[in-house]
Amino acid sequence: MCKGCDVPLVTRPVTSSSVTARCLRMVISKDICKAAQCPADNTCSLTSLSRNSFRSRKGYLSNIVVIEVNKENLNITWPYLLVSIRNASFISLDLELSGLGMQKGWLSKSLEERYNVIRQSAQTRSVLSVGIATFQLVRRKETNTKKKLKYKCQVFNILTLCTVPFIVEADGFQFLSKHKFDFNRWINLGIPYDSDTEKGNTMKTLWHEVLCAAVPITLHNGLIDLTFIYQHFYSVLPKTFSEFIVNVSDWFLLPGDIPGLFDSKYIAEYVTRFKASFLEYVFRKCQRENVIEQAHNRLYVSIEFDFTPAETHLKNTVDIVNCKLPDDFDASASVEPCSISDKQKNSLCRRYSNYGFCRSKDCSYIHDVDVLLNLEEQKQARIRERRKRRYDYQSKLSESASTDGWSDRGSVSSNAEGRTAMKDLILMNILKQEEVKKTSVNLSEATNLSQSITGSHRAGVDSFMTGFAVVFMQRMNLLRTGNFDPKCGNRMALSGKMTPLVIRKSDYIKAADDHAAKWIAIERERNRRAQLEVQVVTKDRFCSDP
Secondary structure (H helix, E strand, O other): OOOOOOOOOOOOOOOOOHHHHHHHHHHHHHHHHHHOOOOOOOOOOOOHHHHHOOEOEOOEOOEEEEEEEOOOOHHHHHHHHHHHHHHOOEEEEEEEEOOOOOOHHHHOOOHHHHHHHHHHHHHHOOEEEEEEEEEEEEEEEEOOOOEEEEEEEEEEEEEEEEOOOOOOOHHHHHHHHHOOOOHHHHHHHOEEEOOOOOOOOHHHHHHHHHHHHOOOEEEOOHHHHHHHHHHHHOOOOOOOHHHHHHHHHHHOEEOOOEEOEEEHHHHHHHHOOOOOOOHHHHHHHHHHHHHHHHHOOOOEEEEEEOOHHHHOOOHHHEEEEEOOOOOOOOOOOOOOOEEOOHHHHOOEOHHHHHHOOOOOOOOOOEOOHHHHHHHHHHHHHHHHHHHHHHHHHHHHHHHHHHHHOOOOOOOHHHHHHHHHHHHHHHHHHHHHHHHHHOEEOOOOHHHHOOOOOOOOOOHHHHHHHHHHHHHHHOHHHHHHHOOOOHHHOOEEOOOOOOOOEEOOOOOOOOOOHHHHHHHHHHHHHHHHHHHHHHHHHHHHHHHHOO
């Protein structure tokens, strides 16, 4: 096998899909070898610095490597996409839509009413792009000096163009344009699809492949994404919400009755209890804490993007998206409380702080997730300092009481006055010491910070952010077992609801006939791959025996 042709090897636990990936990898490698010859100008020979940009260093994740899939390069990217899916330990998904049709029913208390509104939107709007991030667990390492989870990752941004009439929304398009979505490229290069057509439908074939892989899937606030995937890439949405849940429960029930859906919004709200749960906040917080964990020799996540596409004929499809942390971020530095005026606190847009977006076109406030996280850390630091100050005060008071020897019980009133004066003196000294440590924060300088993630809100980037956040928040369980915590599986957060949505089968509701027919074929393919994998493993063991 040539250098640069090392398509990701199967390192996840034995599953049904990995053996097919082995066979497919052998075929692809020959084609890649032929196409990987560098031209005279040596343009495909990347420097070591470029190779370093494909991996995180000491927990620092600076770039997200994305492969764009469109109708012009589909023939060369499709095999690599299939290999990545079949080798994945889990898959992360995200969609960009032509609109959501915001109506009153979106936050209805009745889930049936809410589903009817979402269903109507899915039937009248389209999917502009699909983000697929495949994560392959390479190593779980735990020693006295290092704890690390290493993942090999590849991110795909698939442009899709619906061929039937659909509704577009001006607000949604303005939002995407603001975040550098290229509409001309989408119109010219989008992969055409028709939700009513089965044969020759690339996107339906892709979703069939994802389901046949039988690996966990991660989403962020996944109910809307699931309804659009079902309508556009699977079948016609059921009329009732209960029937929809019964159908998709088959998707996310893996062999061994293991839950197969993990929602990063649910985990952020109900498990890790983050103060906000919009995607950029969750990812950035996990990204920053991952660096801190590494700096303190605790468990962290290491990401390596596959370098193969950059060295082959796929190099023209590769895009590197910057997600570097601010230059002033220091994971090893101790966080000190900062004096922040009310005016400075109000410089951050409150709507952005709560929801991750702002509808105002001319908002003069700051929209920067790093500023938001800095303020949170400063508040937490002040709380820690208050607790430390209280502890120091009590300890110094006890020391003074023991050394001075207040043994004369006859002069109780004079002793009380002395203790009061001593308390004031100790407290004043502590306050002076803490005041020296404080540094002022000028939030006007924060507006000069670069955008947190250049070109974010691309489906591919969002899918990676979702997957990385889930891995980090589930890292302890992954280190122990290699799997996500099943207690967090098949649960999704619902806006305006105190309890999550649980996806599970029902003994009283029958699955739709069209879904039942499709699912029989998917289960048959899963079983076929499982049997083939067992045969390969048995043969490998037999050949390795002396």
